[in-house]
Structure formats: structure tokens, C-alpha cells
Amino acid sequence: MMQSIFDQYGWGNATASPLTQGLINQTFEVSSVQGEFILQNINTQVFKDPFAIDHNINAIGQYYNTNQTDQLFTFLVPNLRGETLIESAGKHYRAFKKINGIALDVLSTASQAKAAANQFGQFTASLIEFPIAQLKVTIPQFHDLALRYHQFEQAFIHGDANRISQAKEAILFLQSHQAYVKQWLHFTGHQDAHLRVTHHDTKISNVLFKEDAAICVIDLDTTMPGYFMSDVGDMCRTYLCPVNEACQDLNQIKVLPERWTAIQEGYLEAMGEFLTNFEKDHFAFSGQSIIYMQALRFLTDFLELDQYYRVERPDQNLDRTNNQIQLLKVFNQIL
Numbered sequence: 594m595m596q597s598i599f600d601q602y603g604w605g606n607a608t609a610s611p612l613t614q615g616l617i618n619q620t621f622e623v624s625s626v627q628g629e630f631i632l633q634n635i636n637t638q639v640f641k642d643p644f645a646i647d648h649n650i651n652a653i654g655q656y657y658n659t660n661q662t663d664q665l666f667t668f669l670v671p672n673l674r675g676e677t678l679i680e681s682a683g684k685h686y687r688a689f690k691k692i693n694g695i696a697l698d699v700l701s702t703a704s705q706a707k708a709a710a711n712q713f714g715q716f717t718a719s720l721i722e723f724p725i726a727q728l729k730v731t732i733p734q735f736h737d738l739a740l741r742y743h744q745f746e747q748a749f750i751h752g753d754a755n756r757i758s759q760a761k762e763a764i765l766f767l768q769s770h771q772a773y774v775k776q777w778l779h780f781t782g783h784q785d786a787h788l789r790v791t792h793h794d795t796k797i798s799n800v801l802f803k804e805d806a807a808i809c810v811i812d813l814d815t816t817m818p819g820y821f822m823s824d825v826g827d828m829c830r831t832y833l834c835p836v837n838e839a840c841q842d843l844n845q846i847k848v849l850p851e852r853w854t855a856i857q858e859g860y861l862e863a864m865g866e867f868l869t870n871f872e873k874d875h876f877a878f879s880g881q882s883i884i885y886m887q888a889l890r891f892l893t894d895f896l897e898l899d900q901y902y903r904v905e906r907p908d909q910n911l912d913r914t915n916n917q918i919q920l921l922k923v924f925n926q927i928l
Contacts, residue, residue, distance in 0.1 A: 598632070598681050599625070601672045602688060618814070622691065629691040630670060634684050635814075643685045645729035646814050647678040652727045653720065653790070653816070661719060665692065665809045694801030694808050703851040705807075706832045707859035709800045712807035713792055713824050714863030720790040721867055725818050728790065732815060735793060736823045738777040738886050745889045745896075752896030756911075763892055763914050770921075773885045776878060781820065785871035791819030795827045821864065821872060826883025828856050833880070834920055838887070838913045846919040848927050877928050884924060888917035 599607040604625035609632060612620040619634040635643045650669055657664040669677035670688040679686050700706055734740045749757060749764060757764070780786050792799070793815035801809045831837070833848045833856075840846060857876065861868075894901045895910035902910055 594682055598679070598686055601679055602670065603627070603673050631689045631691050632686060634686055637685060640731060640814055642731065643678060645731050647687065649728050649731065649816055650813050651677060653723065656720065656723050664719060667692065667809070667811050667813065692801055692809055694803050696798045696801055696811065698798060700797040700832055703849070703855040704805060705797070706852045707855035708805065708807035709797055710828055710856045710859030711863050712800045712810055713795045713828070714860040716792060716810045717789050717821065717824065718863045718867060723790055725788060725790060728817050730817050735815060736819065736886065738774050738882055741886050741889045742771065742774045745893045748893040748896035753898055756896050760892060760895060760911055763911065763918060766918055767889060767892060770885060773882055777882055780822070780875055780878070783871060785869040786820060787869070788818045789821065790816065791821065791823050792816050793819055793823050793827070795824045796831045821868060822875060822879035822882060825856065825860055825876060825879035829880030829924065830884050830887060832856060833924060838916045840916055841912050843915065843919045846916060846923060848923045850927055853927060880924055881921065884917055884921045888914050888921065891917060
């Protein structure tokens with residue numbers, strides 16, 4: 594099968610090695626006479642419309658080619674027929690030119706947090722003039738807090754009775770913080786909250802590093818119109834704490850203040866001149882809303898018997914929920 598894909602691109606003497614860092618798409622590093630490439634099989638269970646993703650990456654790439662020719666970017670590679678999304682054995686594939694850099698699995702220093710935050714901010718800043726109406730929505734209502742709370746309410750009504758009883762404390766906490774939803778609606782409905790080109794998945798592995806410098810944003814599948822809070826909030830959720838949502842020991846969940854400072858400094862160095870005062874006033878709320886949203890999503894899935902997130906044991910989504918609740922509590926303590 595691989596050889597038939599190589600033939601579509603005209604890659605001679607090509608070999609492919611699997612990369613295991615990504616969780617959604619299947620990714621390979623390809624070496625060929627023509628050079629080195631990254632080849633991906635798009636997970637269409639998660640991304641229902643791979644053509645929308647292909648359209649968005651090409652639209653941004655064409656914008657850079659026209660307006661910012663020195664921009665380092667994950668340009669798609671066309672096959673011999675000029676296509677950047679191909680089908681083989683019922684699966685959809687795309688290829689990128691390989692960019693020399695390292696994707697970190699774990700964030701270890703505040704300087705890395707600042708560099709990554711700055712790079713994600715630069716990505717949005719570089720596309721301030723991009724005609725955002727050209728972008729397609731790749732996952733509808735992905736970061737819609739009102740929708741996530743509604744899904745949580747439905748799970749509380751229709752979910753598994755035993756699990757509802759088991760999760761009583763977490764349910765009460767999330768219900769008691771419903772004001773976040775009202776604040777989210779207030780923000781998104783305000784005239785000074787602007788839709789921009791937003792990455793939506795700003796974990797540390799989605800930016801390439803060369804030594805200590807962040808050089809390029811990668812994994813643009815969720816890039817679509819959005820609010821700055823999505824990117825900043827996801828950085829807060831994944832950068833602030835030295836352990837991730839898999840940690841079951843709540844005593845290990847803490848916020849490192851220097852990383853909170855790093856996120857603010859790094860992002861605002863790139864985007865400070867573009868954000869409105871109203872948006873800047875909601876910088877901390879970015880972290881609160883996205884952490885709270887993730888807790889809602891984990892608990893919703895737990896109450897619905899683990900239909901969305903992969904689990905290895907029955908209580909895993911409840912543990913993830915409690916992890917995010919604790920992260921929200923300690924984040925609020927430093928604000």
C-alpha cells in the first residue's frame with residue numbers, strides 16, 4: 594500500500610518510518626530521492642471532512658506565499674496530479690515537507706512555555722490580515738462552552754445512574770461554577786471579542802523547537818476561526834502544571850507561577866498590539882474556561898460510559914475530571 598502512495602507522489606527509493614507522537618492521525622517519516630517528507634493518514638473518525646482541513650492549510654500556505662514568502666510553514670506537498678489530499682485503500686493521506694526541528698513531549702521549563710506561547714501568538718498575528726471567511730470550520734463548536742455544558746446536563750439526566758452517584762462531588766462542583774458559561778457567552782457576544790485564525794490545540798508537541806527557540810507551529814487540523822481564549826486557555830491547561838491530566842495524585846497538581854507569567858509574556862509579545870482591552874481583561878478567564886470545559890467533557894464522557902475518550906479502566910474519565918477540577922482550583926488560587 595505504501596508503494597502505491599509513494600508512486601502517486603513520484604518518490605523514488607522511498608522508505609517510511611512510523612512516528613508515534615501524535616494521538617489522532619497516523620504519521621510516517623518518509624525518506625526518498627526527492628527529499629524527506631512527513632506523510633499522514635487523517636483520522637476521519639475525528640475529522641469528518643478532511644477536505645476542509647486540506648482547504649484551510651492550502652489557503653494559509655497561499656497567503657504566506659503571496660504576502661510573507663520567508664514564513665516557515667508546514668506547506669502541503671502536491672502529488673503528480675497536483676492534489677494535496679489523496680485517497681488510498683479508503684483512507685485519506687497528505688504530505689508535508691519535513692521541517693528540521695524537535696517536537697517536545699513534555700514541557701520542562703518556563704522559557705519553553707514562553708517560546709511556545711510566543712510562537713502560537715506569532716502564528717495568529719501573522720494572519721491578522723488573512724480573509725478569515727476563507728477558512729472552513731473543521732470541528733463545529735469545538736470550543737463552545739455553552740454546548741459543552743448542555744452536553745454535561747444531558748449526561749446528568751440520561752447518563753448511567755451508578756456513575757452519576759459515583760461522580761456526585763464532581764457534578765456538584767461543575768454545577769456550582771456554571772457562571773463560567775455565562776461569562777463565556779458574554780465574551781463571545783461582545784463587539785470587542787474578535788474571531789481570528791486560531792490554532793485551537795496549543796499543546797507543547799504542536800510547536801517545533803530548534804535548541805531553545807520555538808520555530809514553527811505544526812498540526813493545523815483544528816486551525817479555523819476562533820477566539821484568542823482557545824489558544825491561551827489550552828496553553829494554560831497544558832503548560833501550567835508539571836503533570837498532565839493522567840495524574841491521579843491530586844497533591845501533584847499545582848500551578849507553577851513562572852509558567853503563568855511565561856504564557857502571558859510570550860503570547861502578548863506577539864499579540865498584545867492586536868488584542869482589544871476587553872480581550873486582555875479576559876486573559877486569565879481563558880485558562881479558567883478551557884480547564885473548566887475539559888472537566889465538563891471528561892465527566893460527560895464518564896457519565897455516558899466512555900464513548901469518546903479512550904480509557905484503560907472504568908474510572909479513568911472520572912479521575913481525569915477530578916484532575917482538571919483540581920487544576921482549576923489551584924489556578925484560581927494564583928489569580
